[in-house]
Amino acid sequence: MENRPQWGTRAGFILAAVGSAVGLGNIWRFPAVAYDNGGGAFFIPYLFALLTAGIPLLIMEFTIGQKYRGSAPLSYARMNKKYEWLGWWQVAISFVIATYYAVIIAWAMSYALFSLNLKWGDDPTSFLVGEYLQVANPGEFGGMVPGVLIPLIIVWVITLGILFKGVKKGIEAANRIFIPALIILFLFIVVRAITLDGAAAGLEAFFTPDWSQIASPTVWVAAYGQIFFSLSIAFAIMITYSSYLPRKTDITNNAFITGFANSSVELLAGIGVFAALGFMAAQSGVDVSEVVSSGVGLAFMVFPQIISEMPALSGAFGAAFFICLTLAGLTSLMSIVETFVAGIEDKFKVSRTKAVLVGGGLAALVSLVFATRGGLNFLDAADYFINNFGVALAGLVEVIIVVWVMRELSNLQKHANSMSDIQLGGWWKLCLGFITPIVLGYMMIQNIYTNIKENYEGYPTGFLIWSGWAVAVLAIILGFVFMALKWNKGTELDVPENK
Numbered sequence: 054m055e056n057r058p059q060w061g062t063r064a065g066f067i068l069a070a071v072g073s074a075v076g077l078g079n080i081w082r083f084p085a086v087a088y089d090n091g092g093g094a095f096f097i098p099y100l101f102a103l104l105t106a107g108i109p110l111l112i113m114e115f116t117i118g119q120k121y122r123g124s125a126p127l128s129y130a131r132m133n134k135k136y137e138w139l140g141w142w143q144v145a146i147s148f149v150i151a152t153y154y155a156v157i158i159a160w161a162m163s164y165a166l167f168s169l170n171l172k173w174g175d176d177p178t179s180f181l182v183g184e185y186l187q188v189a190n191p192g193e194f195g196g197m198v199p200g201v202l203i204p205l206i207i208v209w210v211i212t213l214g215i216l217f218k219g220v221k222k223g224i225e226a227a228n229r230i231f232i233p234a235l236i237i238l239f240l241f242i243v244v245r246a247i248t249l250d251g252a253a254a255g256l257e258a259f260f261t262p263d264w265s266q267i268a269s270p271t272v273w274v275a276a277y278g279q280i281f282f283s284l285s286i287a288f289a290i291m292i293t294y295s296s297y298l299p300r301k302t303d304i305t306n307n308a309f310i311t312g313f314a315n316s317s318v319e320l321l322a323g324i325g326v327f328a329a330l331g332f333m334a335a336q337s338g339v340d341v342s343e344v345v346s347s348g349v350g351l352a353f354m355v356f357p358q359i360i361s362e363m364p365a366l367s368g369a370f371g372a373a374f375f376i377c378l379t380l381a382g383l384t385s386l387m388s389i390v391e392t393f394v395a396g397i398e399d400k401f402k403v404s405r406t407k408a409v410l411v412g413g414g415l416a417a418l419v420s421l422v423f424a425t426r427g428g429l430n431f432l433d434a435a436d437y438f439i440n441n442f443g444v445a446l447a448g449l450v451e452v453i454i455v456v457w458v459m460r461e462l463s464n465l466q467k468h469a470n471s472m473s474d475i476q477l478g479g480w481w482k483l484c485l486g487f488i489t490p491i492v493l494g495y496m497m498i499q500n501i502y503t504n505i506k507e508n509y510e511g512y513p514t515g516f517l518i519w520s521g522w523a524v525a526v527l528a529i530i531l532g533f534v535f536m537a538l539k540w541n542k543g544t545e546l547d548v549p550e551n552k
């Protein structure tokens with residue numbers, strides 16, 4: 054008998070996968086990416102990327118996890134012992150992301166409270182940088198910031214507390230509460246936003262297609278980049294989550310549901326965010342294009358401003374917005390941390406409790422770096438480099454190894470087809486064998502070129518080398534270090550027989 058933990062229900066797995074996919078990227082990344090890359094016209098490259106890379110890769114990862122029944126390192130090792138490092142590399146990328154993702158959630162928690170009395174005053178930007186984060190010069194630590202440290206501890210207590218309880222009673226149960234709560238609050242925000250004065254101008258800015266951009270490669274690269282990040286692909290996450298699926302289960306349909314659910318949330322977020330931006334532009338008498346932003350700036354500088362200008366219910370709207378960020382973040386953070394918890398469990402055959410304590414504890418400890426006065430700068434650089442040279446590169450290497458080196462695609466196809474409603478055909482192989490690697494390869498070359506030509510955000514080179522490049526390289530090295538360690542004798546490296 055296999056004693057691997059399992060999801061309680063199919064809906065439980067889908068909720069957890071959607072919980073991982075729906076994160077900060079949907080809310081604060083997608084709207085600006087779409088706007089910058091052609092507005093309404095962006096939906097064509099975006100849908101194309103979803104159908105030719107996002108969903109095909111999601112199907113591939115679901116199939117790998119479900120078939121090989123292990124954390125990412127164990128699953129790859131079972132496919133071919135030589136490629137265990139690929140799993141550890143992806144796990145290491147997830148580890149790095151966990152350390153700063155947790156900190157952003159901590160900020161969001163603080164801001165949910167600050168919303169109640171609009172604590173940021175008339176100048177949210179200087180409140181964030183000065184009063185709240187007390188930001189130091191790039192590269193300086195400058196001591197802990199208690200206002201971040203306390204919510205950060207709460208974030209880790211919640212996340213690790215859920216992971217201690219296991220897959221079904223912990224992760225699945227938490228997603229069953231968090232996801233519906235997220236959807237309800239989110240709908241409230243979107244409805245409130247589209248009924249504000251000026252919302253129509255915001256929506257028009259968002260949806261008006263700029264067809265002149267559609268032939269530009271940067272637009273297509275942006276679409277693929279967004280889809281990858283947004284679906285949590287090449288982070289070891291989806292392999293880990295699907296390793297807890299039952300022996301017999303639908304794979305392909307689950308991937309389609311997860312992919313479309315994630316995109317629906319992105320579309321709704323685009324509507325909500327741009328309606329709110331339209332309102333803000335109208336209040337200050339400027340054009341919508343002047344207030345568009347993304348990331349930390351959108352959530353912690355622009356949104357506080359919008360919240361302050363609300364005609365009524367500003368505290369409730371603000372709290373709802375930041376609780377949404379918190380919930381979307383927590384369900385993603387759980388999935389990220391689970392990748393290394395599962396990896397440690399498989400490799401060293403320790404109990405879940407120990408794996409959570411060691412893996413989660415270590416991530417929590419490292420995350421303290423981002424709770425210092427240098428936190429914002431470190432976070433910005435680490436995030437940029439890990440996304441461009443971690444995830445995109447890991448995704449590229451993953452498809453090349455699985456499709457062209459291990460030549461696993463036919464096996465995986467047979468496996469998925471044997472238990473799924475939707476049958477995979479030649480289109481699936483075409484997407485994974487050609488379209489995805491070509492686009493990702495192009496993306497990588499372009500990324501490297503841009504970053505050599507010009508320092509990201511004009512940061513000093515020394516700072517970028519060790520908080521950006523070094524982090525990305527360290528993740529690969531860690532992959533090989535972990536592979537060099539011996540598997541515990543209790544771990545079965547042969548593929549567990551299907552029964």
Ligand code: PHE
Pocket residue numbers: 073074075076077078079150282283284285288290385386388389
């Ligand atoms: N997919 C998440 C989002 O859209 C991001 C994420 C990244 C989640 C890494 C887990 C791990 O925000």
Ligand code: NA
Pocket residue numbers: 073074075076078079282283284285315
């Ligand atoms: Na997402």
